[in-house]
Every structure is written in structure tokens, then in C-alpha cells.
Amino acid sequence: MSSDKKISIAVIKRLPRYYRYLSDLLNLGITRISSKELSSRMGITASQIRQDLNCFGGFGQQGYGYNVEYLYQEIGRILGVDEKFNVIIIGAGNMGQALANYTNFEKRGFKLIGIFDVNTDLVGKKIRDVEIMSMDDIEQFISKNKVDIAMLCVPYEHTPAVADRVARLGVKGLWNFSPMDLKIPHDVIIENVHLSDSLMVLGYKLAEKYRQENCEEA
């Protein structure tokens, strides 16, 4: 494809999942797959798959299916996996440390170059060769290093102020772990991770299951 059509964000949000499944298929040595087979593996309808993948040009060929390697590469390209992003983590508590230890992110192009915390006991320690620095030094660090994304793992009440601070320094991507839809008056991209939303969906499904089981027993 020489130019990309505008893809809806709903489709974009599903692409990482395709990307994961295609990566697994490649690891299994599977070189092509029909939308029907992919559908049965992923648990989504074949028509949804065709619709999603048609959004950005016909990867599938009638009677042949999808070329796994090509599709994997193309989706990776669309997602910007080839792009390299420099990342810092702000807040070296458990969540920050957990993220710092996710080597998977690196494989997807997200390179951790610094960790910051206000806790002086943590400053100077290293996680996977990346030093924990004082929040006092963040201005200087960002002025000297290109930082694309800040992962915000700070307490709820401090999140907007910290977000504002790094946005003023020119960081354009924020990955927020506080349970809020973060909004700040800057031209930045924010993705919010809402862990408790996912847990509540689990709770809902489980309550439904219990109700059904009780009905069956009654």
C-alpha cells in the first residue's frame, strides 16, 4: 500500500489482538490461514475479521486465505511497531516496577530510558539497567533526551499535575494507570488503563454465571 486509508479507532483497537494471534501462528509455523480458521481461534466472527482486515486493503485472497507473515508485517507497520519510542516511567512503586520489568514492550518498539520517583530511597537503584532518578531531575533529563511516552504510575491525586508537568516539557504520549480519564489542556495523546473496569466486567460475568447455576439447581 502506498498510502493508508483512514482507519477507525475501533478497528485500530482490535489490531493488537490480531497482531498477537498472527505472531503465535508464525511461531507455530503456520504460513496461511482462512478467515474462518482465524475466526475459530480468536473467537470472533469471520465476517468481522474480513471487515476489519479489508479496512486497510485486501490482504486476503479468495480461496487462499491470509498470508500470515504479510498480514503480521502489515498490521505491525500500521500499528507503528517499527517506530521506536523512548519511554520513561514516573512512579517506581509496584506498578511502575512491574512495567519496567515487561521486556515485551521493548520488542514492540518501546524503549525504557528512565524511571523517576519522589522517594529518595529508590533514587539510584536500577531496574534492568535503567536507573531510578529523582523527580527533581526530570526537566533536565527530558531536555537532554527525546522522550515520547511517559507511563504514569503515580498516586491518583498527583496524576493530573505530573501529566501537566511532562506535557509542558514536550512529552506527547501519556499512558495513565490512575483510575481516571485523564484530561489536561495540552496537545497530547493519552491512553488510560482502567484495570478495575476489566475486573468489574469479570465480576458481572461471574455474578451472571452464579445466577444461572442457581436457577438450574432450583
Place this chain on the structure above:
Amino acid sequence: MSSDKKISIAVIKRLPRYYRYLSDLLNLGITRISSKELSSRMGITASQIRQDLNCFGGFGQQGYGYNVEYLYQEIGRILGVDEKFNVIIIGAGNMGQALANYTNFEKRGFKLIGIFDVNTDLVGKKIRDVEIMSMDDIEQFISKNKVDIAMLCVPYEHTPAVADRVARLGVKGLWNFSPMDLKIPHDVIIENVHLSDSLMVLGYKLAEKYRQENCEEA
């Protein structure tokens, strides 16, 4: 409502977000809100809101809007916030410890009653008064305590086996943090948290933003 209509899972997945916003509104002392106002706060269309909330009975009144407290209570009830779930965490690494420290979960009805790890150095320690126990003792613990949900924070390669082990013990809900769509041959509810999917969406949006800025400069 005396009986609930079947609500699509797509709507259910959006309810925790409504629930969060309504909680914020209540904290601000706002007692009623129009779909238009809610739309502008949440950044989704008013028609989507009306459609979502109409799914489970007309909460809104023409010309009055939604009663925030009532809507909050009803969504909470549908999500099963009043239900109490006993939760264990398996894997007391950084992610497990981060989850153990999320006091927010408790407020939503998820009570942490045990933490398990294979690392004997961690066994006996406590996180917020909950003891870390040996994985060797998990069978006995689950036989003596009702466990609804296991949060799986174990390494990728161990996740299916651990999931299988707790499912055999009768745990019906699994919250999985390994980057896989966990599948096991048991009658359980599984919710997968895919952190890197969210990060990849952020990467995509950021790459788009950089491209646009480059075009404008050119």
C-alpha cells in the same frame, strides 16, 4: 426493574466507565444530568449514551435527564457491585503486589483473602494484612475458603498450568495478566488484561500525530 433484559457484552464493557463518571458526578454534588452533558464529559455521543442506557430500561426522563444517584445505583447493581467476591492473587511479584495494594477493588466488592507464591522468601510476608502463602498450600486454602476469583500474575509459561490448577479446585473467575488469551478446558470465566494492546494503541496514535506534524511542517 424486576427482571433484567439480556444486555450485550459490548454494553456491559462500557458500564464501568459510566459508573466511574457517575461516581465523580455524585462526589461533585450533581444530582441530575442530561445525556448531552454526560456526552460532553465522557467524550461519547449522546445518542450512544441514550442507546446504552435504554438497554436496561428507561433511566432518563424527557426534559429532566438522568437521576445520577439512581443511575449509579442501577448500573452498580447490574455490574454486581453489591455482590461480594473473594479474591486471591497468585504470583506476588511486582504486578501481584501492585494489585494487592489497589484498595479501590475492595470498594467495588472484591475482597482479597490470600496471596500465593512459589518463592519461599516471600511466604509469610504480608501485604495490607493479607499473608503471602506457599503455592503448596493453595489446595488446602481453597478447600477451606470460598474463592471466587484468582488474579493470575505468574510468568507467561506457567499461566495455563496455574489456571488449570485453580479451576480444578472450583475457582470460577480468572483475571489473567499474562499476554495471552487464556483458554482452559473448564467452565470458568476468564478476563484477560492485555497491557501491551493498550500501549500499542498509544503508539499508533502517537505515530499518527508525528506524521501529521511532519506534514504540517513540510
